[in-house]
Amino acid sequence: MNTTSTTSATPPENVQPDLLYSEEEEALRAAVRDLLTDHCDATGVLSRAESDTPHDLALWKSLADGMGLAGLLVPEDRGGQGATHREAAVVLEELGRAVAPVPYLTSAVVATEALLACADGEDVLASLASARRIGVLAVGLHTAPGASFATARVTDGALHGELTGIADAAVADVLLVPADDGGLYAVEAAAVTVTGQTSLDLTRPVATVILDGARGRRLGDAEPAVRRALRAGAGLLASEQLGLADWALTETVRYLKDRRQFDRPVGGFQALKHRLAQLWLEVVNLRAAARNAAAALSAGQDTDVAVAVAQAYAGQVAVHAAEEALQLHAGIGMTWEHPVHLYLKRAKADSIAYGTAGAHREALAELVDLRAP
Template sequence: MALTFTEEQEELRTTLRRFLADKAPSAAVRRAMDSDEGHDPRLWRQMADQLGLHGLALPEAYGGFGGGPVELGIVLEELGRVLLPSPYFATVALAGQALAASNDEEAKARWLPGIADGSTTATLALAEESGSWRLEDIETSAEHGTVSGTKMFVVDGHTADLMLVMARTGTGPGLFAVDGDAPGVTRTRLETLDPTRRLARVDLDDVPVRRVGPDGDSSPYLRTVLDLVAVALAAEQVGGARACLDAAVAYAKVRVQFGRPIGSFQAVKHKCADLLVQVEAARSAAYHAAAVAAEGSSELPVSAALAAACCADAFSHAAKENIQIHGGIGYTWEHDAHLHLKRAKSSEQLFGGPGMHRTRLADLVGI
């Protein structure tokens, strides 16, 4: 299975990195995360109109460009490098992939064009008060065209135009579309560890819904969606981990102690070398999972679980080591090292921690 990128994919990475260096430096990221919207609406439009990022991984029939998990992974890796506050992850990686994989032509025709052109924001809702992202733990119920449930905790749920809610039915779990402003929906923005990614509590009380995807027990489809989500998050985590590694190495070259750059000391050199090995291993796992997802291989559950565990660990470790190498300055609000640590720890638990993914991986391979 090829793990190398085409010339067009490499050009996408180069173009996007140059774009983000210009439009999303640290100062711009901090302004966006502190704003009422939680992101820069003008940049959101530029990402859609100038670069076509929103439709990059969506089918051409619905206004997209026909890419897939590999192209989406490149975008998310670069967005993860700069910690861009944006509803892109929720809209495209969560809801967009769920709709594209649904085989529900009516649903795709209704919502994908808006996602592709940037006029619609969306998200995916599963986690409830238990914090679990396992289908077996769903308590929210859908009956007679409405959905009700416990409190749900949803990425960018306070602003999303469309929410795709996973809920249980008499025949098994299914996916249901909810208008963000529908009667019975109460949305409350939460203060969380990571200021660069917004989270909301969503209460559903007899909210009218539309079924998305297959009828009956939709467990196989929903498990595929969750695997695609895990692969997307892994790509973002790789970008963050690489940014931490690059920052640590750059600082070790210029920080002088005892008349020498600290990078010349064996302890720091070994720390950076060990970190490089872990980040590159995570990158390989993420790229392999994206390639498997793009091929629609039956290997996806194994590859997704492996990438999810490996990349979460690598990002958290890289963020911690970056702060250690920076010393006292890394703990200050003025330095971006702490923002990476907060993103690393929050994304580590976003769809289940590394331990959960390792347990699932062991089950899948029969250990």
């Protein structure tokens, strides 16, 4: 007897995401880690941090152009790889483990997401996806997804104003500038003045962008584009923080196994075991939160809640992990020559990037209707 299937091809709503890594994601991780092992050693990152050019553009070219990672979030029919936020999260985990001084988060995630929300600008999007150019959203790195953001003034078709705290602006080829007329404009970097600011994180410097009559092309509405970009940035930042925390834990355990005191490994002392066990639990919980945020962004379901949960937790764990690494590496951890200080500075800077933990807790309370009385 013939039967007709009534099963819908549309997946059911509110399906619990699979937070485990797929084989493809593990293969991507291995490839990125191999590249970073060969081209992003601690000595090189430290030497760049002390120079006037902290960004490693050769490494960026290998990652973005050679491996095609700049266009992961861009659909294939628009010149990209057609991957999801889950794959981008894996890349950011590895970049966090290496504190790699490349503009992946700012260009391949935040600027790209802003462009994907715009009605115009396919040429700019394609140039970022192919790594021909680096794009930066000219919104302060501290800005949370739901917060107000500074805009440039539009006068007779020209942009004026001063925007501060713009991450990776020093290496940008194009800036995406929100303006007071509600538009998002593409402005060539050569048309603005970029002045470096004192930055705690030496591997992701921030700068002031001064627009004095710069001309730009309107790409779309700023509000939805900026909101989408900051939400993706905050959600995937948790994966970078996860990679950083995981490195700190792994390296600390390794060091304490090797270092001996009273003719026994320091890691064998009960008090240190307890500290490491607590840190391990925090990192495991962070992994779940970060993976959930990436999965939610990929599926487009419960994204605001998942991102808020991840960022309400990620900052404190990454900072705690870096602080423990510095302290438990003892005297060597306090020296500039050891890379742990770079991880602590990145963790501290990340803890206020795209909104503080407090801001995300407030947002989460609004989302789930658990506001304080």
